[in-house]
Amino acid sequence: MEIFPTALDLVRKQSPERPVAMVRRAAVSVAAQWFQANFKGDVFYAVKANPSTWVIETLRDAGISSFDVASLGEVELVRSLAPEARLAFMHPVKSRSAITRAYFDYGVRTFSLDTHDELRKILDATGNAKDLNLIVRLATSGEGSNLPLTNKFGAQAHEAPALLLATRQATQDLMGISFHVGSQCMRPTAYAAAMSAASRSLVRAGVFADIVDVGGGFPSVYPGMVPPALAEYMDVIDRAFEDMKVHETTELWAEPGRSLVAESTSVLTRVELRKGDALYLNDGSYGTLFDATHAKWPFPVKLVRADGTDAEGELRPFRFYGPTCDSIDHMPGPFWLPADVREGDYIEIGMLGAYGVAMATGFNGYGQTDTVFMDDAPMASLFGLGPRHISTPRSAYDTYEDNKVVRLNRPKGGKRGKKRSK
Ligand SMILES: *Cc1c(COP(=O)(O)O)cnc(C)c1O
Numbered sequence: 001m002e003i004f005p006t007a008l009d010l011v012r013k014q015s016p017e018r019p020v021a022m023v024r025r026a027a028v029s030v031a032a033q034w035f036q037a038n039f040k041g042d043v044f045y046a047v048k049a050n051p052s053t054w055v056i057e058t059l060r061d062a063g064i065s066s067f068d069v070a071s072l073g074e075v076e077l078v079r080s081l082a083p084e085a086r087l088a089f090m091h092p093v094k095s096r097s098a099i100t101r102a103y104f105d106y107g108v109r110t111f112s113l114d115t116h117d118e119l120r121k122i123l124d125a126t127g128n129a130k131d132l133n134l135i136v137r138l139a140t141s142g143e144g145s146n147l148p149l150t151n152k153f154g155a156q157a158h159e160a161p162a163l164l165l166a167t168r169q170a171t172q173d174l175m176g177i178s179f180h181v182g183s184q185c186m187r188p189t190a191y192a193a194a195m196s197a198a199s200r201s202l203v204r205a206g207v208f209a210d211i212v213d214v215g216g217g218f219p220s221v222y223p224g225m226v227p228p229a230l231a232e233y234m235d236v237i238d239r240a241f242e243d244m245k246v247h248e249t250t251e252l253w254a255e256p257g258r259s260l261v262a263e264s265t266s267v268l269t270r271v272e273l274r275k276g277d278a279l280y281l282n283d284g285s286y287g288t289l290f291d292a293t294h295a296k297w298p299f300p301v302k303l304v305r306a307d308g309t310d311a312e313g314e315l316r317p318f319r320f321y322g323p324t325c326d327s328i329d330h331m332p333g334p335f336w337l338p339a340d341v342r343e344g345d346y347i348e349i350g351m352l353g354a355y356g357v358a359m360a361t362g363f364n365g366y367g368q369t370d371t372v373f374m375d376d377a378p379m380a381s382l383f384g385l386g387p388r389h390i391s392t393p394r395s396a397y398d399t400y401e402d403n404k405v406v407r408l409n410r411p412k413g414g415k416r417g418k419k420r421s422k
Contacts, residue, residue: 001373002372002373003373003374003375004022004372004373004374004375004376005374005375005376006374006376007022007266007268007302007304007346007348007374007376008304008308010022010268010372010374011268011304011306011346012306012308015306016268016270016346016370017270017282018282018368018369018370019267019268019269019270019282019283019287019288019369019370020267020268020369020370020371020372021052021265021266021267021288021352021356021357021369021370021371021372022265022266022267022268022348022372022374023052023054023264023265023353023371023372023373023374024263024264024265024373024374024375024376024377024378025054025058025264025373026375026385027263027264027353027378027381027383027385028055028058028059028062028260028261028264028353029058029061029062030383030384030385031259031260031261031263031264031383032045032058032059032062032063032064032260033062033063034230034383035254035256035259035260036062036063036064038230038231038234039234039237039252039254040234040237040238040241040252041251041252041253041254042066042251042252042253042254043064043066043253043254043256044066044067044068044086044088044090044213044253044254044255045059045064045066045067045068045255045256045257045260046068046090046216046255046256046257047067047068047069047070047074047077047078047257048070048074048257048358049216049257049258049260049261049262049353049354049355049358050257050261050264050265050353050354050355050356050357050358051074051077051358052357052358052371053081054371054373055261055264056077056078056081056082057081057082059260060081060082060085065082065084065085065086066085066086066087066088066253067082067085067086067087067088068088068090068216068255068257069087069088069089069090069108070089070090070091071091071098072098072101072102075087075089075098075101075102075106075108076106079106086110087102087106087107087108087110088108088110088111088112088133088135088253088255089102089108089110089111089112090110090111090112090135090137090178090213090255091112092112092113092114092115092118092137092153092154093118093153094111094118094121094122096121096124096125097125099111099121099122099125099126100125100126103125103126103129104126109131109132109133109173110132110133110134110135110174111132111133111134111135112134112135112136112137112178113134113135113136113137113163113167114136114137114138114139114153114154114155114163115155115163116162116163116166119134119163119166119167119170122134123170130171130172130173131172131173132170132171132173133171133173133174133175133176133210133211134167134170134171134174134175134176135175135176135177135178135211135213136155136160136163136164136167136175136176136177136178137153137154137155137178137179137180138154138155138157138160138177138178138179138194138197138198138201139153139154139155139156139157139179140154140179140180140181140182140190140193140194140197141190141193141194143187143190143193145181145182145183145184145185145186145190145217146182146183146184146185146186146225146295147182147183147184147295153180154179154180157197157200157201160201160204160205161201161204161205161206162205164177164201164202164205164207164209165205165206165207168205168207174210174211174251175207175209175210175211176209176210176211176212176213176251176253177198177201177202177209177211177212177213178211178212178213178214178215178253178255179194179197179198179213179214179215180215180216180217180255181194181214181215181217182217183216183217183257183258184217184219184220184222184225184227184258185217185218185219185227186219186225186227186228187228188228188232188233188235188236188237189236190217191214191217191233191236191237191240192236192237192239192240194214195212195214195237195240195241195243195244196240196243196244198212198244199243199244199245199246202244202245202246203245208245208246208247208250209246209250210249210250210251211250211251211252211253212241212244212246212250212251212252212253213252213253213254213255214237214252214253214254214255215254215255216254216255216256216257216258216259217258218230218233218254218256218258218259219258219259219382220258220259220262220263220351220354220382221263221351221380221381221382221388221389221390222297222298222299222300222351222380222390223297223298223299223300223390224298225297226388226389226390227382229382230259230382230383237252237254257354258354258355259354259382261353261354262351262352262353262354263351263353263378263379263380263381263382263383263385263386264353264378265352265353265356265357266348266349266350266351266352266374266378266379267283267288267289267348267349267352267356267357267369268304268346268347268348268349269281269282269283269346269347269348269349270282270344270345270346270347271341271342271343271344271345271346271347272323272343273343274341274342274343277316277317277318277319278318278319278320278321279318279319279320279321279335279337279341279347280320280321280323281320281321281322281323281347282323282366283322283323283349283366283369284320284321284322284323284324284329284330284331284366285322285328285329285330285331286322286324286326286329286360286361286363286364286366286367287322287323287359287360287361287366287367287369288349288352288356288357288359288360288369289320289322289331289349289352289356290355290356290359291355291356291359292320292331292333292349293322293328293329293330293331296331296332298332298333298334298335299335299349299350299351299352300349300350300351300379300380300390301335301336301337301347301348301349301350302347302348302350302379303337303338303341303345303346303347303348304345304346304347304348305345305346306344306345306346311337311338311340311341311345312338312339312340313338313339313340314338314339315336315337315338315339316336316337316338316339317333317334317335317336318333318334318335318336318337318341319331319332319333319334319335320333320335322366323364323366324363324364324366325364326363326364335347335349350378350379350380350390351378351379351380351390357369357371
């Protein structure tokens with residue numbers, strides 16, 4: 001398999017017609033090794049962040065043997081690549097047949113739930129199996145997270161004790177408690193708050209947990225979002241675990257998704273047309289740039305000019321449009337690129353390993369990406385593989401305040417279409 005040293009080599013050799021996921025296996029291995037060395041418990045990879053075959057294989061080869069799956073499709077995928085892996089079905093709402101097949105056909109023993117109805121469903125669908133590990137998912141406040149996951153899942157504090165007690169009585173194997181502090185969580189203390197709430201619920205229920213699962217949410221680095229060191233998250237979790245009312249043998253689990261894969265992948269896109277400060281690309285919000293549209297994240301970019309000549313002019317703020325005919329397919333950025341960027345130029349968009357390729361759809365006939373392996377460094381890294389910060393040319397355009405990206409100085413330009421027109 002060919003490995004490209006730089007994006008320019010790739011452009012010169014292939015002049016790619018479709019968007020290309022430029023992937024760095026080393027970034028995933030290093031992140032996986034870091035978590036295994038520094039998290040004092042079991043690391044489950046949350047497959048939904050990036051279900052690519054190469055990711056699962058790289059994690060498996062780096063020693064990750066546990067996976068957080070949320071659908072039968074993910075169960076089948078991981079089983080096919082890592083037959084020995086331990087799978088935890090951590091979606092609190094599952095179909096009966098998905099539970100039955102996961103249990104009987106794929107050996108899944110760990111299931112999460114946040115209601116009495118789901119508990120009953122799991123018991124029914126497994127023929128009242130006695131060897132289940134049942135994990136009660138608690139709601140969290142979502143404080144400190146850029147993409148909170150609070151409304152959809154999790155038992156509220158007043159419901160949790162009864163559910164914990166019922167779950168404890170339903171299994172002869174392990175009973176656990178879990179939560180998700182929200183994705184791209186910028187505050188380590190969010191984990192401590194959730195763990196102490198979990199501890200209070202356990203005390204009120206009068207039961208011990210065999211597993212404390214702190215979920216995902218570990219951040220990566222993006223422009224305007226530079227988190228505290230990951231070691232700080234580990235310290236906070238260690239201390240909070242010591243403060244919890246649990247027994248000696250209670251296991252600590254985590255389910256990082258984003259953090260293990262975000263750095264690994266850039267997407268190489270091509271400029272098909274320029275209109276002023278708007279660049280029309282061959283990738284967009286129905287492709288790998290979902291968060292650039294819906295969370296308005298200004299991902300870091302680099303210009304790659306096909307003939308290898310240097311671009312001219314100082315960096316200017318641009319916005320992107322994707323290839324589909326839907327006006328939602330717009331990424332406001334700002335993305336800072338040389339003033340003379342033009343049709344035929346390629347743009348490498350960094351930090352798209354998590355929730356990038358995973359989100360692509362086939363809408364309007366677009367959405368297919370090719371994958372190539374790279375051996376250059378990620379655009380930024382919390383694991384020492386690249387710069388820890390992504391600097392933006394005019395630091396005044398963004399400040400990081402109270403975990404929100406505040407845009408002080410929006411780039412001027414045409415109207416921002418809010419309405420859909422297909
Ligand atoms: C999405 C998800 C994760 C991973 O979250 P990240 O923010 O990507 O780390 C972990 N656990 C569950 C239950 C999830 O739904």
